[in-house]
Amino acid sequence: MNDAIAPSLSMLLALRGEASVRRPPKRAREGASGAALSPLRGRGMEYAESREYAIGDDARHMDWRVTARSGRPHTKLFQPERERATWIVADRAPALYFGTRVRYKSVQAARLGASAAWSALNDGDRIGAVCGSASEPPRMPASGMRGVLPVLEALVRWYSQADQAHSFERTLLQLRRMARPGSRIVVLADPASVVAIDVAQWRALAKTGALHVLMPSDAFEQSPPRRRLRFLSADMRSEVDLGGADAYRRWQACFAGTLQQALTVIRDAGGEAQAVATEASASEWLTGFRAAQAEVA
Structure with a gap:
């Protein structure tokens, strides 16, 4: 299948080298003869x-x-904890399975999740993933390639086609039951899915660990041409006339406005949020991911 429309395992495996560039120093860890155990309980x-x-x-x-x-x-x-857990959380909203620049947003989501998994491997984390589907159990965090490969295989399957029965809210609730304090949480989501979740739930996740929300973004949605547009999907045709000012404002509110709202929601909740263009590198966002890793180490 075309890698622009659906991700492949070979594509995600190839991202390992890209995610390893400027690898951060390993976190210091106490050995068996290290410091005495602490009577105080904290994150991690x-x-x-x-x-x-x-x-x-x-x-x-x-x-x-x-x-x-x-x-x-x-x-x-x-x-x-000897090994922190990094969770990859997948939104499978139908709006992600679209794109006009290089690749679908769903493919970019899979690439972003893979770069997070490879970076977590470099940091010595256990890696797990969840998508909230009744037919897709979570991939429980595991170390090394035993953790990475099942996550990559799941991302390929999850982002090959939309799941109409998927519930993003159920996904986050499932994650909250499993994630332990001190985890890193990487959420791959459509902006509309983000704003549909109560902000209290985002605050709770941000308190659980370092929260990163990545939203694949298509340039056409953010800044479309001001003219009549024709859309074709597998079972329908539709037209949208953006030549008028009112129609264009409604489009902007639906896409660019929702994206800005989603960014604000996550940042106000205490997490990191970023829009990543479909044509962008899958590893550029890792600077913030690694900075958070250093902060909680």
Whole structure:
């Protein structure tokens, strides 16, 4: 199939080199003989063990089960997660399966997701993916190529054709149940899908981890010619006359206006948002992704 209309696995595999350019330094990690476990719990921390309570320990981390069993107060100890999870979240709205510059927006979405997966591999993260479909279970985060390849294969399948039964809201709710604090979350979405989600849900995701929302953008949608346009799909023909000022304003509100609204929603919620043209490199956006990685390391 034409790579401009549907992504191929070979295309996504080839993006590894592009995503590896200017690879950031590895995060420092404590070994087995490193610093002592912390009694404090923060982002990216997981339970390690319990010990007897000592003066100065945070009472919020009391281990009440061990305390009840032993008869002596115990507190929980936590340690940094050895591997952070990077989640690729796929919107499959029909509006993504369109394009006039180089490739469909859906293909660019797959390319963006692949570049995120390769970058996460370089950073030593576990990689997972979710699309919220009843017939497509999530790809649970895994390390190395065991994590990357299932995600790439899923992106090829998910972005080869639209899923009319797909629910973007269900996708995000599913992700919130699975993502642990300190995760990186890369959302591939159409702007209209973004603004349809309650801002409280975006705020919750931004609190869970570093939130990046990437919206493939087609130049024709953002700035169409001012004339009568004819559209042809598999089962219908339609015409839109953009010669008049009112019609052109409505078009701009529908596409450019919705994109700006989506960018504002995500940024106000505490996440990073970016429109990526269909003809753009799939890795240009990684600068912000890597900056966030350094910030939470």
